[in-house]
Amino acid sequence: MSKPFCTVNGKAYDPPANATTALEWLRDEAGCTDVARACETGHCGACVVVLDGRSVKSCSLLAGELEGRQVHSLQGMALAGRAPFAAIERAVRARQPFQCGYCKPAFLMAACDLLESQARPTEKEVREAFAGLLCRCTGYQAIVEAVLLASAPDKGRA
Amino acid sequence: MSSSPALLLPRTLEEAQAQLHRTPEARVLAGGQSLVPAWRSSGLPPAVLSLDRIESLRGVHMEGDSLQLGAQTTLHELATSALVRRQLPALARMAARMGDCFMRNRATVTGAACSTSGAGCLPAAMLACGATVHTTARTISAEQWFAPPDPTAGLQRGELVVRLAFPIPEVASHQCLRLTPARFAAVTVFATRGARGFGVGVSGLGERSLRSLSAEAWLAAGEPGDERTIAAVFDGLPPHAGADTAFDYRVAQARRLLRSAAVALARPRPTF
Numbered sequence A: 001m002s003k004p005f006c007t008v009n010g011k012a013y014d015p016p017a018n019a020t021t022a023l024e025w026l027r028d029e030a031g032c033t034d035v036a037r038a039c040e041t042g043h044c045g046a047c048v049v050v051l052d053g054r055s056v057k058s059c060s061l062l063a064g065e066l067e068g069r070q071v072h073s074l075q076g077m078a079l080a081g082r083a084p085f086a087a088i089e090r091a092v093r094a095r096q097p098f099q100c101g102y103c104k105p106a107f108l109m110a111a112c113d114l115l116e117s118q119a120r121p122t123e124k125e126v127r128e129a130f131a132g133l134l135c136r137c138t139g140y141q142a143i144v145e146a147v148l149l150a151s152a153p154d155k156g157r158a
Numbered sequence B: 001m002s003s004s005p006a007l008l009l010p011r012t013l014e015e016a017q018a019q020l021h022r023t024p025e026a027r028v029l030a031g032g033q034s035l036v037p038a039w040r041s042s043g044l045p046p047a048v049l050s051l052d053r054i055e056s057l058r059g060v061h062m063e064g065d066s067l068q069l070g071a072q073t074t075l076h077e078l079a080t081s082a083l084v085r086r087q088l089p090a091l092a093r094m095a096a097r098m099g100d101c102f103m104r105n106r107a108t109v110t111g112a113a114c115s116t117s118g119a120g121c122l123p124a125a126m127l128a129c130g131a132t133v134h135t136t137a138r139t140i141s142a143e144q145w146f147a148p149p150d151p152t153a154g155l156q157r158g159e160l161v162v163r164l165a166f167p168i169p170e171v172a173s174h175q176c177l178r179l180t181p182a183r184f185a186a187v188t189v190f191a192t193r194g195a196r197g198f199g200v201g202v203s204g205l206g207e208r209s210l211r212s213l214s215a216e217a218w219l220a221a222g223e224p225g226d227e228r229t230i231a232a233v234f235d236g237l238p239p240h241a242g243a244d245t246a247f248d249y250r251v252a253q254a255r256r257l258l259r260s261a262a263v264a265l266a267r268p269r270p271t272f
Helices: A021-029 A075-080 A086-095 A104-115 A124-131 A141-151 B013-022 B033-042 B075-080 B082-087 B089-097 B109-113 B121-129 B213-222 B249-268
Strands: A004-007 A011-013 A048-051 A054-057 A070-072 B006-008 B027-028 B047-050 B061-062 B066-070 B133-134 B140-141 B161-167 B171-177 B185-195 B197-203
Touching: A048 A104, A070 A075, A070 A104, A075 A086, A075 A104, A086 A104, A086 A141, A104 A124, A104 A141, A124 A141, B013 B047, B027 B033, B033 B185, B047 B121, B061 B082, B066 B082, B075 B082, B075 B089, B075 B109, B082 B089, B089 B171, B109 B133, B109 B161, B121 B161, B121 B171, B121 B185, B121 B197, B171 B249, B185 B213, B185 B249, B197 B213, B213 B249
Parallel strands: A004 A070, B006 B047, B027 B047
Antiparallel strands: A004 A011, A048 A054, A048 A070, B061 B066, B066 B161, B133 B140, B133 B161, B171 B185, B185 B197
16 A cells, blocks of 8 residues: 555545645645635635644645644644643633634634643733634634633633 | 646656756746746746755754755754754744744745845844855855845856755844734844854845944944934935835835844844
């Protein structure tokens, strides 16, 4: 059996046929339509995936660079082994901070990155960690509150 | 984008140089955070050589009094390195604010040093610290590296950046005006005080980042509160039209940032 090109959410895939960027390959050839196609210019973060444990923008990666890597999109985050994700999921279900959902992968993965390095961030630290991520619907406040809730669920802020 | 370029993924420097020799048209790709989005509008090169798998280009260590950053060190690694936080905390704090959290996981120090926009925080830090760029062929001072036409123009075919070396100052301060999160700062001032006196690197005032002798002289004169003397700092630079802000505004902001840096340099060295 030939070695797979890479794995996505635990499933092995063949090399790219036509796609140029990782975003194109993930959506068009690997079927991961939960990876959003939004600005495609490396600004908004909607296309973010986890690459070998680190969150990256798939529109700013060439498809071929995924060779030998493990990729997780939002629907596979439970498999990615990122410890804060379960608490973030519970907080998002409790606080319901998103509207259209395009920015959801970006904020959830940025929140994972933050809580992995800082278990109890302040509100200022949460906002700084989100610098550059774009949301056109919510005004960000509810998203920040959800992350604070995820970081301190025992304080009963739900 | 349509039709993928041929992608080369060497695992050693020697393999990379051999592949560049065989495929001279290949563009070298570090973190890709500037190049891949740019290729959407400029078009794809026929071949790309990615440095992503070359482990010898990663890592941070000290050599004597100099911090050595492997060429493929990411901004996240620079921001979170215990060694960098201890030896040059201003550099770690600067890296933590560059781009956004996703970009920092891929963007490399060499990519940041290759910025051709005249903006960017790392070039200012390199100039202020008197950093050197070490390639597979030679050592280049930061001032030579950032001289026209652009940082990579002087590299020979097959010549690759291996590491950046930063002499450690006694104290350093990074100050910037970032008008849009995750984009290049509009103006950056990085100032140091050390054995060679004061060092000031500035980005955002011209086509290239520059070392400012007038700012260094102002710091050395030791009068941070004197408005008359700071009026001469950054004076005489050729007006440079930035994409989004007026030149006079950027000069005024650079002077404000320099004053903040002067105050910071006078304080005890910050720690993490």
